[in-house]
Amino acid sequence: ALFAFSYFGGIGGQGNGTTTGNGTATTNGTASGNGTSSGNGTSSGNGTTSGNGTTSGNGTANATTIAPTTLPPPTPVPPVNTTAAPNASQVVNCDSVQLPVTIRQRFLDQHNLRRGSLARGQSEANGNGGLAPPAANMYRMRYTCEAESFAQSHANSCDETVQVASERPGYKENVYRYGGTGGLPEAAEEAMNSWWGQLANSGIPSDMQFTQAIRSRESRVVTRWTKMAWWNNVQLGCAINQCNNFKLVVCMYSPGGNDVGKPIYNIGAPCSACAGECFEDLCT
Numbered sequence: 001a002l003f004a005f006s007y008f009g010g011i012g013g014q015g016n017g018t019t020t021g022n023g024t025a026t027t028n029g030t031a032s033g034n035g036t037s038s039g040n041g042t043s044s045g046n047g048t049t050s051g052n053g054t055t056s057g058n059g060t061a062n063a064t065t066i067a068p069t070t071l072p073p074p075t076p077v078p079p080v081n082t083t084a085a086p087n088a089s090q091v092v093n094c095d096s097v098q099l100p101v102t103i104r105q106r107f108l109d110q111h112n113l114r115r116g117s118l119a120r121g122q123s124e125a126n127g128n129g130g131l132a133p134p135a136a137n138m139y140r141m142r143y144t145c146e147a148e149s150f151a152q153s154h155a156n157s158c159d160e161t162v163q164v165a166s167e168r169p170g171y172k173e174n175v176y177r178y179g180g181t182g183g184l185p186e187a188a189e190e191a192m193n194s195w196w197g198q199l200a201n202s203g204i205p206s207d208m209q210f211t212q213a214i215r216s217r218e219s220r221v222v223t224r225w226t227k228m229a230w231w232n233n234v235q236l237g238c239a240i241n242q243c244n245n246f247k248l249v250v251c252m253y254s255p256g257g258n259d260v261g262k263p264i265y266n267i268g269a270p271c272s273a274c275a276g277e278c279f280e281d282l283c284t
Contacts (some may be wrong), residue, residue, distance in 0.1 A: 155249070
């Protein structure tokens with residue numbers, strides 16, 4: 001008897017019977033073949049024979065398809081903790097009745113608002129030198145009754161001269177003479193605008209270092225701005241007193257700042273050098 005075997009691309013046939021188009025051949029038993037192939041041409045065959053003479057062949061080629069790897073989206077880096085400490089933006093209830101609590105709050109809020117704007121490095125003009133750089137370690141101020149009591153003591157004297165630091169160890173001050181006809185809110189706002197405006201009007205080197213040359217300036221003075229902006233001036237207290245024909249505005253800062261050879265603040269991304277938490281781009 002003639003026996004022939006052919007194999008091509010997974011097509012299998014056996015016997016001397018008729019071969020059909022899909023590669024199936026029949027003889028005195030039943031034979032089936034499957035010539036399907038796919039992928040890389042790998043094929044597998046199964047030649048199991050059963051007792052009644054039925055033979056089946058499987059020439060199907062199987063290929064494993066690897067799905068493209070889909071990486072999950074990157075996990076966003078969480079921002080610096082922006083949960084403020086309790087009452088971080090509220091003033092305390094000092095015993096003094098000379099300054100309403102609303103004016104205390106205005107002093108505190110406006111100082112922190114300006115310090116936050118400076119820390120972001122996007123809006124505070126530095127003379128003709130562009131914008132002041134961002135601050136890595138600018139701290140949020142808090143209002144204290146002790147600082148206010150020192151400020152009130154000076155304001156009551158109606159002396160427009162800035163006291164030397166030795167008169168109030170651990171504190172330095174800003175003083176402003178308000179000659180307008182407005183009330184306490186107007187006096188407070190004009191004083192802070194005048195002090196803070198020194199940076200835009202006079203400017204300092206962009207490295208934010210406090211030098212003897214800056215301290216000794218007789219014109220283009222910036223030493224009131226530097227007290228408002230000094231990185232670790234965290235205690236604030238202010239007072240306003242009605243003198244003969246003007247109001248005297250005084251703010252006390254602790255530890256004081258304006259130390260020659262020291263940075264006004266460290267330049268860097270906001271809050272990147274905070275020892276603790278961060279709120280509105282200010283260390284807390």
